[in-house]
Amino acid sequence: MREIASSELFMLALTLVFYIIAVRIQHATRMRLFNPILLGIVAMIAFLKLTGISYETYMTGGRYVDFWLKPAVVALGVPLYRQLSAIRKQLLPLLLSELAGCVAGLISVVLIARGLGATQEVVLSLAPKAVTAPIALEISEAIGGIPSLTTAVVVCTGIFGGMAGFRILDMTHVHSPIAEGLSMGTAAHAVGTAAAMERGDRYGAYSSLGLTLNGLLTAMFAPAILSLLGYVV
Amino acid sequence: MRLLIQIAVLLAFLWAGELVVWLTGVPVPSSIIGMLLLAASLRAGLVKLRHIETVADFMTHNIALFFIPAGVGLMNTLGIIADQWLPITGAVAGSTVVIIAVTGWVHKLTRRAVSNHNHPAHKPLTDKKG
16 A cells, blocks of 8 residues: 555646645635645645655655746746737836845845844745745755745745735835736735736736746846855855 | 647757756756747747747646645755744745835836936826726
8 A cells, every 4th residue: 555655656646636626725715825836735745744755755756747847937938928018118117126126135035034043044045035936946956045945935925925915015105006016026926916916917917027027137136145145155 | 749849849948048057157047048038039039929838828827836846845844944933934024025115116216217207298107097
């Protein structure tokens, strides 16, 4: 029984089944706390802990899904292309606000984490926390963080930003679909974009632009900013 | 056949991204470079949407699935999270507030400056409706 329940085929199938169930639960409840990533990961870990199967054994099947992570990031080039003409019209304000948000985010996350006593590997894992998980994972790996910890904090960031984002924008008196959408995507990636989408398509379109641009800018600037703040990456 | 071609195109762009990283040693993920090369090639007309669209939309709509295996690796870092919960939650919440406030404000200010510069008579920030 043990062999058949930990085979690579079973691990692969279970990953797909948990993901499908998680998506269904979110569609049914419409609660951002029931994020498919969060639910899928929690269900899988619970199963593995209960059955005593190690992560290494899980990955004999999980690696078939993991392989497609990089091609999926490449595929984001298609929505990016579709938004190019909107981006070109507004290039300067979009780039300046993205750049400011990206740099302020990187500096604040490092300073707060360090101030509260985080170890170096935790600081490096937290650095790309605002960007969409596939990109954050790649950055975390490149700068010497713990990729699985990065995935966890990325999901938590998305849920927090998605729930609190519009309240923060109200308090700072920012009221335009472009600025609000952009901020949601920049700070809280796909989960923030889902929240923005509920307010309207324009909010959603600029939010997905924000998540794409911040992913790119963070990938480009994280190593330099971390070295300025005294980390060897 | 159409889907196979699209998958091959997607993998070719990832490989091109890896080639750029291998040749230049830039510290940017190969997948990000592949994404930029894909957007640029679509823009330049080297690749048409019909060569990539179906597979790309399928993958981006289900992108959550692809990072479940990496996230399950969390089971090996539960100890770190228990030890460092305060800096982790503090930095996540604090920095998210900073990003939202800074991005929103800078956009508001630069947009006003740019539209005043281009059209002095045009009233800025009139796009209240979504």
